[in-house]
Amino acid sequence: MSPTQGVIGEAWELYKRHWQHLLSIAFIVYAITSLVGLLLVATLSWFGAILAAIISLVAYFWVQGALITAVDDIRDGRADLSIGETFQRVRPRLGSIIVGGILLGLAIAVGLLLLIIPGLFALTWWSMVIPVIVLEGRSAGDAFGRSRDLVRGYAWNVFGIIILTFLILIAFEIVLSIVLSPVADWLQSFVSDVITGTIATPFAIAAWSILYFRLRDAKAAAPDAAPAEPPPSEPPTAEPPATEPPPASPPPPSSPQPPSEPPAQ
DSSP states (O other), X not given: OOTTTTHHHHHHHHHHHTHHHHHHHXXXXXXXXXXXXXXXXXXXXXXXXXXHHHHHHHHHHHHHHHHHHHHHHHTTSSOOSOHHHHHHHHGGGHHHHHHHHHHHHHHHHXXXXXXXXXXXXXXXXXXXXXHHHHHHOOOHHHHHHHHHHHHTTOHHHHHHHHHHHHHHHHHHHHHHHHHTTTSOHHHHHHHHHHHIIIIXXXXXXXXXXXXXXXXXXXXXXXOSSOOOOOOOSSOOOOOOOOOOXXXXXXXXOOOOOOOOOOOOO
């Protein structure tokens, strides 16, 4: 069975069982970030918009790391970490998460500009970069290679899960925009960011985190080397060590010859 089978269903079951914990983590970040961004734009105009974008970027990666950590925590059926402890556990890796996320976004954006196909490859191959950084503690550079190793052999299935997750997010945003269409634009944007980030983002992160766990376990179970050859049915007989022949015995001493007679005078 493919390790990617049933990922969306497992993510939904996890989401239903622990929605209060997951939504609380996301709501804190998205509500504060959206409110601060709204105030910055209202008071500082374009400079405030730049500051709000930077704050939103950092907050997005932080909440993504926190949700991945939370999913890892609740896989055993209960939340052992509080919300504060979850964010504290991610904080030492926040720099690597931001660097890896920005590099991943640039790679996907450049790939999409190059006839779209390279961007889809980048999205698939490096989809596990953030989970690898958060859960394995790797650097941003190492995480790209590790993500490629995890996805290898399951690329089409991983791509399908990512696209399905994005379609669910898009459908949620469309429905929400229709519901909020009567309100003012600024209020619609504020409410939409908070609700989408709070409700939809935890499900997407749960699906991608479970996908990481499935791929990691599948790679760990796969044999890394060829099986050893079976032992021979009979133990080989050892050959006796070669012995040198004994040295030849010296020839017997020759008997002395009698002296020859002197010649006749």
